[in-house]
Amino acid sequence: xxxxxxxxxxxxxxxxxxxxxxxxxxxxxxxxxxxxxxxxxxxxxxxxxxxxxxxxxxxxxxxxxxxxxxxxxxxxxxxxxxxxxxxxxxxxxxxxxxxxxxxxxxxxxxxxxxxxxxxxxxxxxxxxxxxxxxxxxxxxxxxxxxxxxxxxxxxxxxxxxxxxxxxxxxxxxxxxxxxxxxxxxxxxxxxxxxxxxxxxxxxxxxxxxxxxxxxxxxxxxxxxxxxxxxxxxxxxxxxxxxxxxxxxxxxxxxxxxxxxxxxxxxxxxxxxxxxxxxxxxxxxxxxxxxxxxxxxxxxxxxxxxxx
Amino acid sequence: xxxxxxxxxxxxxxxxxxxxxxxxxxxxxxxxxxxxxxxxxxxxxxxxxxxxxxxxxxxxxxxxxxxxxxxxxxxxxxxxxxxxxxxxxxxxxxxxxxxxxxxxxxxxxxxxxxxxxxxxxxxxxxxxxxxxxxxxxxxxxxxxxxxxxxxxxxxxxxxxxxxxxxxxxxxxxxxxxxxxxxxxxxxxxxxxxxxxxxxxxxxxxxxxxxxxxxxxxxxxxxxxxxxxxxxxxxxxxxxxxxxxxxxxxxxxxxxxxxxxxxxxxxxxxxxxxxxxxxxxxxxxxxxxxxxxxxxxxx
Numbered sequence: 001x002x003x004x005x006x007x008x009x010x011x012x013x014x015x016x017x018x019x020x021x022x023x024x025x026x027x028x029x030x031x032x033x034x035x036x037x038x039x040x041x042x043x044x045x046x047x048x049x050x051x052x053x054x055x056x057x058x059x060x061x062x063x064x065x066x067x068x069x070x071x072x073x074x075x076x077x078x079x080x081x082x083x084x085x086x087x088x089x090x091x092x093x094x095x096x097x098x099x100x101x102x103x104x105x106x107x108x109x110x111x112x113x114x115x116x117x118x119x120x121x122x123x124x125x126x127x128x129x130x131x132x133x134x135x136x137x138x139x140x141x142x143x144x145x146x147x148x149x150x151x152x153x154x155x156x157x158x159x160x161x162x163x164x165x166x167x168x169x170x171x172x173x174x175x176x177x178x179x180x181x182x183x184x185x186x187x188x189x190x191x192x193x194x195x196x197x198x199x200x201x202x203x204x205x206x207x208x209x210x211x212x213x214x215x216x217x218x219x220x221x222x223x224x225x226x227x228x229x230x231x232x233x234x235x236x237x238x239x240x241x242x243x244x245x246x247x248x249x250x251x252x253x254x255x256x257x258x259x260x261x262x263x264x265x266x267x268x269x270x271x272x273x274x275x276x277x278x279x280x281x282x283x284x285x286x287x288x289x290x291x292x293x294x295x296x297x298x299x300x301x302x303x304x305x306x307x
Numbered sequence: 308x309x310x311x312x313x314x315x316x317x318x319x320x321x322x323x324x325x326x327x328x329x330x331x332x333x334x335x336x337x338x339x340x341x342x343x344x345x346x347x348x349x350x351x352x353x354x355x356x357x358x359x360x361x362x363x364x365x366x367x368x369x370x371x372x373x374x375x376x377x378x379x380x381x382x383x384x385x386x387x388x389x390x391x392x393x394x395x396x397x398x399x400x401x402x403x404x405x406x407x408x409x410x411x412x413x414x415x416x417x418x419x420x421x422x423x424x425x426x427x428x429x430x431x432x433x434x435x436x437x438x439x440x441x442x443x444x445x446x447x448x449x450x451x452x453x454x455x456x457x458x459x460x461x462x463x464x465x466x467x468x469x470x471x472x473x474x475x476x477x478x479x480x481x482x483x484x485x486x487x488x489x490x491x492x493x494x495x496x497x498x499x500x501x502x503x504x505x506x507x508x509x510x511x512x513x514x515x516x517x518x519x520x521x522x523x524x525x526x527x528x529x530x531x532x533x534x535x536x537x538x539x540x541x542x543x544x545x546x547x548x549x550x551x552x553x554x555x556x557x558x559x560x561x562x563x564x565x566x567x568x569x570x571x572x573x574x575x576x577x578x579x580x581x582x583x584x585x586x587x588x589x590x591x592x593x594x595x596x597x598x599x600x601x602x603x604x605x
Contacts, residue, residue: 055427057605077430080428083427087423093421108429
């Protein structure tokens, strides 16, 4: 049984000028216990709406929703103490200090003061804990939001776009934090539209587009579903190789110490033949690495759901 | 901020009142006492009410009525005997302060987005709103009580320095405190109305706009054109609770300048005023609960 289970989840929003927008369209999803689960999709794919449904903030029009074995529509209160979350930007009181914000939230579940110190330490905010939140950078607010989510010592964390707006250093920090939380046996459900980011942290992923599930499974399996769109070629004289391939109508550019060739992998023998005809011999030839972005674009194209 | 502003306003008002007041001399007091004795005697002979007239509502004896009507008065000095009236006449501002405070408290979580955070910690929305209602009512009651306490203290100080306690009846402080308690109770009730509207509209500004529009324009205008529906209006009910004076149907009887010549029918009595105010609070709270429970939080 999954920690989060969605079956046929559907959510429509009424438009002000009439009509309806379908945000989530019959979504089925099962998030296993433990580890980092990446929830991917372009902006407007329905990620945030799905998370809001899981947290009981938004009522779905159809479908069932289970969180830690409890039906969200009636039993959410019994499990909410084990669920930490950030939905979009963490909402905090800007005039209060970081510590005070956590104390206010902590009172709801009678969280000990020592826990507040621990989570502040964990997100590396101890030194700025007594400064007003309005003086925090975006990254610090995001980390304070994660600290708030950790206050309940949750077994499930739902993080909606946690790297949004962060600088590279902040992204690395949040990535490491998510990895360590997943490694502790917690289930970390991370939504993002930054596919490379999720690829580096997630054990399992689900890709959605236009409110529908496109693909789900372990990262390696999902990556295997993608087809490489080019070849990596290594040879001694890279500029000469690029020129020869271009003469044969095969687009190729020098990329570091290899050539990046825009040709499907199943046509690799054309490359070797063209180069060998000009006495240029390949020392390495392999398909380009498939990343989630490639897979995502391919899958959504195949499904007619692409952005 | 509101608390500090309120205290400053009271201090400034009392400084101005004190500056315009002159401590009465013994001659002023003697003159006032003599005038009082004369007016009291005249009142007791029935010259104020008129022949055959009944006592105005709220009075049980002519003595009591005449003591109020003909209290010793020094025009140029602050008099401590007016303290309950000061509390009563500032009640509009105190209640409006409570409304503004409750609308701010009710709307702040929506405008700051902290309602989303709150509901991810406590998803039982009815419980959330009821606890917020209790907190808001208590905060408003305490803040308004504190401000009225400051007003009472500042007024007493101004009287001690620049006024007189001439003609202050026994138990006056108790009367003033009871008035202040009623004002704070009404302020807390209006605060619940404001919280409900802020919850339905999810905004402080919307709540203030709707409330001032309704209370000032709608109730004011409607009551002006249709006096017979005054028994169903929230502002009127609040006024009756604070002043402890029922509203009479003035269309039935002619009034003298000092009160009714005979007992007119009561349009809005004390009990009815409490019922009307409670009905407004209850209906709006129920609507707010239903809306808060049903609507998505995006």
